Amino acid sequence: MSPQKQATFRIWRGDRLGGEFRDYTAGVSEGMVVLDAVNHIQATQANDLACRWNCKAGKCGSCSAEINGLPKLMCMTRLSDLPLDQPVTVQPMKAFPAIKDLITDVSWNFRVKKNIKPFKPRSPDAPDGTWRMAQADIDRVQEFRKCIECFLCQDVCHVLRDHQKHEQFTGPRYLIYVAALEMHPLDTEDRIDELRNTQGIGYCNITKCCTKVCPESIQITDNAIIPLKERVVDRFYDPFGWIWRWMKKKSDRQSPNAVKR
Amino acid sequence: MIHAETTTLPQRSFGATMRTDGWWTQPLLVFLGLGTFIVYSTWAAFQGAHYFLGNYISPFYSPEFFGPSPHNWFGPKPAWWPAWLLFSPALLILWAPGGFRLTCYYYRGAYYKAFWADPPACTVGEPRKTYLGERSFPLIMQNVHRYFLYVALIFIAILATDVWKALWFADPVSGKTSFGIGVGTIVLAINVVLLGGYTFGCHSLRHLIGGFRDQLSKSTSCYRAYACVSCFNRRHMLWAWMSLFWVGFSDLYIRLCATGIWHDLRII
Ligand code: SF4
Ligand code: SF4
Ligand code: FES
């Protein structure tokens, strides 16, 4: 049997006060992912190495990290896809405060979520309190429901990562969340003003890094952010849009039973 | 809005990254591709000559409102045109397709990276600390994109009629026109197809044609149109590059034929 192939893992060790990269070696076997290596290193060489994981199937969104500089799920990154002749760097997400080693404090995301107006369905369509929807109408928002809240898109977004506009910008994950609510065929809430003002959709410059890193392959920029930007244009930047809305309001007033478009 | 603690990893300097792949290749290709096109199209637009050959007209010069060619709509260069101001039929119209591409969602993302390093590539450090995004002046102006779209749709129709005209060749002796197809006809036809694929995949069109609705299925025509635009939209980047390359090539083809360097081959 040939000796097992070895690879070096350069793992960031530290906490909110600072830290450094440390090198560890681990054997590589077929089908191995980065999380396997990190777990192995934790078990054999660095018992105090902190990392988060749960499902090991790319579905819980807890093992997010930056591997060779790119935000990825550790459990879905195969070693066979990485150049192993050089050290594999593993570091925590940069856009969030470090807690320890590979663990960051992502609680900002949950606070942002609380500020988004919740789902507000129209009154039920049937006497038994249920609604009727066409699959064609729900298809579009179903894509956004695939999100596993790994926050890799938040991490890679330069508005948060480099410019730290956490106060002014909700980030791609919450723009798809707003899109899922706003485009829902039953929803009657209006979130366009907040999108432009407090949620800062104008900060996004559609450079698509969020779409590139999303492990669920959600077309964040094309299917959520740009359509929302267009809705913001309708309301705030398009004079024809103002006239159209004014005329629509007038015709709606004349037919009080009008339902949402 | 939300209180956030600052991160512990410091802001990276320009170009700093932990990435080990060739992250700079894509922005570099975009820079070279767009840069070449901008230089060539500006040069070609200022020429004011060699932009037509019989029944062919370069897409950079169509519609030709005023100009020396038989393709003009309202006669030659107007007498009131100030003598100190350079005149070229292309300069009267190129603002429209130029503005359309400049404000296109795909190109915006691409040139913010390649020309403004904002960011240079994903997870690569930026040269500037301040950031305004598309929220305030000047980039808030990008929101006019849908108005450029309206003009672009008219241009598609005009360029399609140019293809129609490119099917009718005048006999040099008798002056009678007859049906024919030359390589130039095909070049111009491909140009309209590619520009159409690009324009019909526009994000603004996708919104205006049905995307603004939450209950798309309520209107069958809206639903179909939305599905059709979405289909083009999925490959918007590819259409953008193919149409950009081909519109430049179409001008070059006619220019080289008009100057006698190339000869247009008549197929039928
Ligand atoms: S497309 Fe917008 S939200 Fe996505 S990473 Fe880029 S700036 Fe951030
Ligand atoms: S949108 Fe994609 S990248 Fe962002 S949190 Fe959801 S699954 Fe993760
Ligand atoms: S461990 Fe659940 S996504 Fe990686």
Ligand code: FES
């Ligand atoms: S978004 Fe590209 S042309 Fe409109």
